[in-house]
Amino acid sequence: MRTTSQHEIPIAQPLITDEEKRRVLDVLESGQLAAGRRVAEFEQAFSAYVGAAHGIGTSSGTTALIVALQAAGVGPGTAVITSPFSFGATASAILHCGARPVFADIDPRTYNLDPQAASDALARTPGARALLPVHLYGLPCQMDALLQLARAHDAIVVEDAAQAHGAVFGGRRVGTFGAAGAFSFYPSKNLTTGEGGMIVTDRAALADRARVLVNCGQRAQYVYEELGYNYRMTEIAGALGCAQLAHLDARNARRRRNADRLRAGLSGLEWLTLPFEPPGCVHVYHQFTVRVPRVRDRLARHLADLGIGTRVYYPQPIYASPLYRRLGYGDTHCPEAERAAREVLSIPVHPALHEAELDRIIEAIRRFDARG
Numbered sequence: 393m394r395t396t397s398q399h400e401i402p403i404a405q406p407l408i409t410d411e412e413k414r415r416v417l418d419v420l421e422s423g424q425l426a427a428g429r430r431v432a433e434f435e436q437a438f439s440a441y442v443g444a445a446h447g448i449g450t451s452s453g454t455t456a457l458i459v460a461l462q463a464a465g466v467g468p469g470t471a472v473i474t475s476p477f478s479f480g481a482t483a484s485a486i487l488h489c490g491a492r493p494v495f496a497d498i499d500p501r502t503y504n505l506d507p508q509a510a511s512d513a514l515a516r517t518p519g520a521r522a523l524l525p526v527h528l529y530g531l532p533c534q535m536d537a538l539l540q541l542a543r544a545h546d547a548i549v550v551e552d553a554a555q556a557h558g559a560v561f562g563g564r565r566v567g568t569f570g571a572a573g574a575f576s577f578y579p580s581k582n583l584t585t586g587e588g589g590m591i592v593t594d595r596a597a598l599a600d601r602a603r604v605l606v607n608c609g610q611r612a613q614y615v616y617e618e619l620g621y622n623y624r625m626t627e628i629a630g631a632l633g634c635a636q637l638a639h640l641d642a643r644n645a646r647r648r649r650n651a652d653r654l655r656a657g658l659s660g661l662e663w664l665t666l667p668f669e670p671p672g673c674v675h676v677y678h679q680f681t682v683r684v685p686r687v688r689d690r691l692a693r694h695l696a697d698l699g700i701g702t703r704v705y706y707p708q709p710i711y712a713s714p715l716y717r718r719l720g721y722g723d724t725h726c727p728e729a730e731r732a733a734r735e736v737l738s739i740p741v742h743p744a745l746h747e748a749e750l751d752r753i754i755e756a757i758r759r760f761d762a763r764g
C-alpha cells in the first residue's frame with residue numbers, strides 16, 4: 393500500500409526536448425517518412441560517434457542483432473556462446489538465424505559474460521564459432537579477454553551493445569571490438585528513437601550485406617539478392633536519433649554523476665552491494681543495479697510504497713523461460729546468473745532525476761530494515 397503523497401519517481405524517463413519534437417514535426421511535414429537523408433545522417437553520425445566505419449539503421453535492437461549475426465556469418469549449425477543474464481532478444485536473435493545459443497555463466501561482480509566460463513563453453517561445444525557478449529546495464533564486458541578467446545578459437549564476436557551507448561573499454565567505445573555491434577534505441581535507453589536500432593561495423597562487406605538484409609534483400613529496387621526483411625529504420629526515428637545524439641555525452645555524464653551520488657549515499661550498507669566499475673571501463677549506467685540477497689523483493693515493495701520505481705533486470709536467466717525448456721535447455725544451469733536473478737534490483741539513475749529525488753531514493757533505502 394502506498395504510504396506517501398510524494399510524486400512517483402519512475403525507473404526510466406525518456407528526455408525529449410522541444411528541438412527534438414521540432415525535428416520530428418519537420419519529418420511529418422516533409423512527406424518523406426520512410427528512410428531517407430535523416431536516417432543516412434544518423435547512421436553516419438552514430439557510427440562515427442562510436443568509432444566504426446559503417447552504421448546501418450534498423451527497426452529495433454532485436455532486428456539489429458539478427459542482421460548483425462547473420463551478416464557476420466552466423467547461421468544453421470553455428471553455436472553462439474552468450475550470456476543467459478540479458479533481455480530475451482540476445483538469445484532469440486541467435487535462434488532467428490537458425491543458430492543455437494550456448495549459455496555461459498556471468499561474472500558475479502560485473503553481471504557480464506565471464507571470460508573463463510565462455511572459454512569452457514567454447515572448448516566443450518562442437519560448432520561453437522561465435523561469441524555474443526552483452527554490455528549489461530551500460531558496463532563494458534572484459535573485451536580484451538573475450539577477443540583473445542575468440543582469436544584462439546577462430547570465433548566471430550558480435551557485441552550486444554543495446555544498453556551501452558558511449559560506454560568505453562580500454563579507451564574504445566563498445567560496439568567496435570567485434571565484427572559488428574548492435575544497439576537499441578528503445579525509449580528507456582540512453583539514446584532513444586522511440587523504437588529503433590543500429591548495426592555498426594568496420595567491415596565493408598558485412599555492412600553491405602546487412603544493408604541488403606534490412607531492405608528486403610534488395611540492393612537495387614525490386615531485385616532480390618537474398619532472403620531479406622523489412623527491418624528498416626523510419627525517417628522519424630532517424631531525425632530523433634540525430635537530435636538525441638547531440639545530448640548523449642551530457643546525459644551519460646549526468647547518469648554517472650547520479651550514480652556517484654547514489655554510491656556515496658548508499659555506502660556502508662552491509663546488506664547491499666553497489667555496482668562495480670572495473671579499471672579501464674567507463675560505465676554509462678543504463679541501469680544502476682544493486683545486489684540485495686534475501687530481502688530484494690521486500691526492498692522493492694518498500695520503495696514502491698514510497699513512490700520509487702524499481703525493476704528486476706532480469707528475474708530469471710533466459711534459459712529458464714518456457715521456450716528454452718521446450719528447446720531442450722532444461723539441464724542448463726549457470727549458478728551466478730541464477731543467483732543474480734534472485735538478488736538484483738535496479739533503482740532510478742536516469743538523467744531526468746533531480747537532486748531531491750536522488751536524496752529521497754537514498755533516504756528510503758537507508759531507512760529500510762533489512763533484518764525485519
Ligand SMILES: Cc1ncc(COP(=O)(O)O)c(C=O)c1O
Nearest residue numbers: 452453454479481554576577578
Ligand atoms: C541487452 C539487450 N539486447 C537486445 C535488446 C533488444 O532491443 P529492442 O528492444 O530495441 O528490440 C535489448 C532491449 O531491450 C536489450 O536490453
